[in-house]
Amino acid sequence: MGFMNLLKHxxxxxxxxxxxxxxxxxxxxPVRVMPVPQRLYLPxxxxxxxxxxxxxxxxxxxxxxxxIAEAQGMVSAPIHAPTSGTIVAVSEITAPHPxxxxxxxxxxxxxxxxxxxxxxxxxxxxxxxxxxxxxxVAAAGVVGxxxxxxxxxxxxxxxxxxxxxxxxxxxxxxxxxLSCDDRLMRDQAAAIIDGIRIMQHxxxxxxxxxxxxxxxxxxxxxxxRAAGRGDVVIRPVPARYPMGSEKQLIQVLxxxxxxxxxxxxxxxxxxxxxxxxxxxxxxxREGKPLISRLVTVNGQCAAYPGNIEVRIGTLxxxxxxxxxxxxxxxxxxARRIMGGPMMGMQIPHWRVPVVKGSxxxxxxxxxxxxxQEPNPCIRCGRCVKACPMGLxxxxxxxxxxxxxxxxxxxxGLKDCIACGCCAYVCxxxxxxxxxxxxxxxxxxxxxxxxxxxDATKKLALQRQERLAREAREKAEAAxxxxxxxxxxxxxxxxxxxxxxxxxxxxxxx
Amino acid sequence: MNSHVLTAQxxxxxxxxxxxSVGRTMFRVQWALLxxxxxxxxxxxxxxxxxxxxxxxxxxxxxALALKLMGAPRIKASLLDGSALLTGWxxxxxxxxxxxxxxxxxxxxxxxxxxxxxxxGVGQNVFNPAMVARVALLVSFPVPLTWWVHPLPGGGLPAxxxxxxxxxxxxxxPVPDAMTSASxxxxxxxxxxxxxxxxxxxxxxxxxxxxxxxxxxxxFGESATLLILAGGLYLIACxxxxxxxxxxxxxxxxxxxxxxxxxDPARFLAPETHLLSGALMLGAFFIATDYVTSPNTALGxxxxxxxxxxxxxxxxxxxxxxEGMAFAVLLMNALTPVIDRFIKPRILGRDRQGKPLDIxxxxxx
Numbered sequence: 001m002g003f004m005n006l007l008k009h010x011x012x013x014x015x016x017x018x019x020x021x022x023x024x025x026x027x028x029x030p031v032r033v034m035p036v037p038q039r040l041y042l043p044x045x046x047x048x049x050x051x052x053x054x055x056x057x058x059x060x061x062x063x064x065x066x067x068i069a070e071a072q073g074m075v076s077a078p079i080h081a082p083t084s085g086t087i088v089a090v091s092e093i094t095a096p097h098p099x100x101x102x103x104x105x106x107x108x109x110x111x112x113x114x115x116x117x118x119x120x121x122x123x124x125x126x127x128x129x130x131x132x133x134x135x136x137v138a139a140a141g142v143v144g145x146x147x148x149x150x151x152x153x154x155x156x157x158x159x160x161x162x163x164x165x166x167x168x169x170x171x172x173x174x175x176x177x178l179s180c181d182d183r184l185m186r187d188q189a190a191a192i193i194d195g196i197r198i199m200q201h202x203x204x205x206x207x208x209x210x211x212x213x214x215x216x217x218x219x220x221x222x223x224x225r226a227a228g229r230g231d232v233v234i235r236p237v238p239a240r241y242p243m244g245s246e247k248q249l250i251q252v253l254x255x256x257x258x259x260x261x262x263x264x265x266x267x268x269x270x271x272x273x274x275x276x277x278x279x280x281x282x283x284x285r286e287g288k289p290l291i292s293r294l295v296t297v298n299g300q301c302a303a304y305p306g307n308i309e310v311r312i313g314t315l316x317x318x319x320x321x322x323x324x325x326x327x328x329x330x331x332x333x334a335r336r337i338m339g340g341p342m343m344g345m346q347i348p349h350w351r352v353p354v355v356k357g358s359x360x361x362x363x364x365x366x367x368x369x370x371x372q373e374p375n376p377c378i379r380c381g382r383c384v385k386a387c388p389m390g391l392x393x394x395x396x397x398x399x400x401x402x403x404x405x406x407x408x409x410x411x412g413l414k415d416c417i418a419c420g421c422c423a424y425v426c427x428x429x430x431x432x433x434x435x436x437x438x439x440x441x442x443x444x445x446x447x448x449x450x451x452x453x454d455a456t457k458k459l460a461l462q463r464q465e466r467l468a469r470e471a472r473e474k475a476e477a478a479x480x481x482x483x484x485x486x487x488x489x490x491x492x493x494x495x496x497x498x499x500x501x502x503x504x505x506x507x508x509x
Numbered sequence: 510m511n512s513h514v515l516t517a518q519x520x521x522x523x524x525x526x527x528x529x530s531v532g533r534t535m536f537r538v539q540w541a542l543l544x545x546x547x548x549x550x551x552x553x554x555x556x557x558x559x560x561x562x563x564x565x566x567x568x569x570x571x572x573a574l575a576l577k578l579m580g581a582p583r584i585k586a587s588l589l590d591g592s593a594l595l596t597g598w599x600x601x602x603x604x605x606x607x608x609x610x611x612x613x614x615x616x617x618x619x620x621x622x623x624x625x626x627x628x629x630g631v632g633q634n635v636f637n638p639a640m641v642a643r644v645a646l647l648v649s650f651p652v653p654l655t656w657w658v659h660p661l662p663g664g665g666l667p668a669x670x671x672x673x674x675x676x677x678x679x680x681x682x683p684v685p686d687a688m689t690s691a692s693x694x695x696x697x698x699x700x701x702x703x704x705x706x707x708x709x710x711x712x713x714x715x716x717x718x719x720x721x722x723x724x725x726x727x728x729f730g731e732s733a734t735l736l737i738l739a740g741g742l743y744l745i746a747c748x749x750x751x752x753x754x755x756x757x758x759x760x761x762x763x764x765x766x767x768x769x770x771x772x773d774p775a776r777f778l779a780p781e782t783h784l785l786s787g788a789l790m791l792g793a794f795f796i797a798t799d800y801v802t803s804p805n806t807a808l809g810x811x812x813x814x815x816x817x818x819x820x821x822x823x824x825x826x827x828x829x830x831x832e833g834m835a836f837a838v839l840l841m842n843a844l845t846p847v848i849d850r851f852i853k854p855r856i857l858g859r860d861r862q863g864k865p866l867d868i869x870x871x872x873x874x
Contacts, residue, residue: 017527019525019527098520098521176525247857247858248857251857257857257858257866258857258858259858259859259865259866259867259868260856260857260858260859260865260866261865262858262865262866262868266868266869267868267869268869335520335524337524341522341523341524341525342522342523342524342525343522343523344522344524345522346520346522346524362524364524368524368525369520369524369525369526370525370526370528371520372526372530373583373586375531375586375587375590375631376630376631376632376633377632378531378534378592378631378632378800378801379632379800379801379805380534380800381800381805381806382529384805384806384854385751387854388857389856389857389858390854390855390856390857391854391856392805392853392854394805395805395849410863411853412856412859412863415856415857415858415859418522420522420523423521423522423523423526424523424525424526424527425527425529426529427529427530427531427533427534428530428531429526429530431520431521433521433522433523434520434521437521
């Protein structure tokens, strides 16, 4: 293995990084199911796209699985009550985001009965049309469970329209520390395979490739047993971050590249996460909406790392308390993370709810975060070697530091997937991802300003035109009136003259 | 509820780090240089040790002075990253082993102040600082810079003790002629100038074995070819450098040398003599691979290395100086921004020109 790595290194085919995965012992501990907490906090925006719109009133009784906020717009997802209880408020809650800003959320007080409401009838998914499956998935509020939380039905319906041939299932879980997908594949392989078959039916893909990193041998074995010799193929891939990134996984599994301005569907591929497959199955076969998920609690500070099944909306604080709390009551805690350490978000405190895309809650100590003052770039080029997209992070960050955003775009800023490989390997600990995220934000702000300016300009132009037109019309009207007056006067003069003429003629006659 | 208060500035992802640092990288390079340096001490005795020590100290000292004058924050941390120390070390390896005290001091000044800090400090310099100093010294003071002392072991003369070594180092008296000789490349060049061709001038004098072990006159560290090579391979193995630049430099010298030697062995040195002589190994593995002044992409490094090698061979074969490594490195350093501008990696999903790949027919929503 060492020799192969050396060979790969010599051939420069060595994108990405190989971080310590820290997955065990959390991955090997059995899943614990957390009881429903007293209160659930359900942000209206748990997915990419438009926020959901509440359809319940404060004080209303809801049953488990009942719709409490409906999807709004083309790309959006509804939200369902994770348990039965009373809506106590629609207010603000800290978002799972480093800013610590708040998001509107529905707050649900559990009644302890945890009673399901009426669910759609169970049917054989293979008798449904792709559009009907899409509707059921949309109605169940299923989003990508890998972290991006893109509404799954939008992808499924788009794929069936785009004549997708290959369904790629992402079981890579390349982020260190996380093992929720690993656990799902070990424990519920048959259900995942069923979900994959349903998605295959919905998209019309003739083959499904399941990419699983080779550091999860138990998951690979379980999935291979469940898949059998069908058209669902389990494909172990080398453990390397970011193997679970859409474009990289597609390239490794199918050998094709997604064009820079295109989507995977453009080359006949669609990617879904293993957790999503499970949620799709529950939605289609049992009519159950997405109300719970598996979350990895990990990090040096976590007393009992492991995977916990929690209801959406549970506070991270309560999840940690259930998991066994923090070592030494959190004395050594250096950073709180939601998601994985490479792309996850730092959160300001633990009173942040688990949302549909939360894959991990990490309590890291100082030795793990290795926070250091950045030093000057020594142009060692490690970031260039690590970048899975083939970018030049050092050049891009130098441009961004000088606010030369256009040059950064020319270097490929918009192709950056913010995976963090460059910052991970940087010997000068330069926060490269921060530069790129900042630049993208600046560019988006510039675009917005430009749009606004354009709109203002257009309105101003229109006003000018209107004023000019009005002035012109006024002038024309005045001119017309004047002409009329003059014509009338002339006519009058002429008439008088004619009359005089007639008179004189008459007199002369 | 104080744990709910925002205590630290939010940090962007990633929240993990590979643990690599500038200091560690520089330390590894110094570690790789150590065998050749110790071998040099054994070959050339105490004066060479003082020369090495003062060169390193001068570089670190001038770095500290420059940082202080610039009002840089965290001076100590900047010094501890080892970059100035490494510059001094590399410079020392290219100087004559018995160079008098003012050569290291002046060299350190040129390398750090003119070669590096004037450009803005670490990571900003266009030219390799050690090579800037080496070339400036060689051009300005050709005589003391070409006092190639005989290696002491086997030289017949008694090795100077500490006091004697210090006296040689500080008095800067010319080294007695009996103790010096020309380097191999210099010897070949002067003999050529006198009209004696290589077949005669080098007859019997060079044994290849001697070259490998460096037991012949030359600058302090560059002659210990085998140990330098071992250090370079160590750096490749622990991924401090990639193989592209060193291999390209060696090929850039060896290929034209092989062709020319094949055509006219009386006028052109054999490729193995080129490879084992002078600063080539040190240059290929330690100088041309300098991060700051060489290209960032694999292809760029190949071009850069071939250029360094070829220019070195041209200067050695046709130039006025017997050795051309330092000049070649500086020339190619100047070309590095150009190479970096035109040689870029292919972005995933785009072609080499940066245009997005075509979306295949019959697909797409």
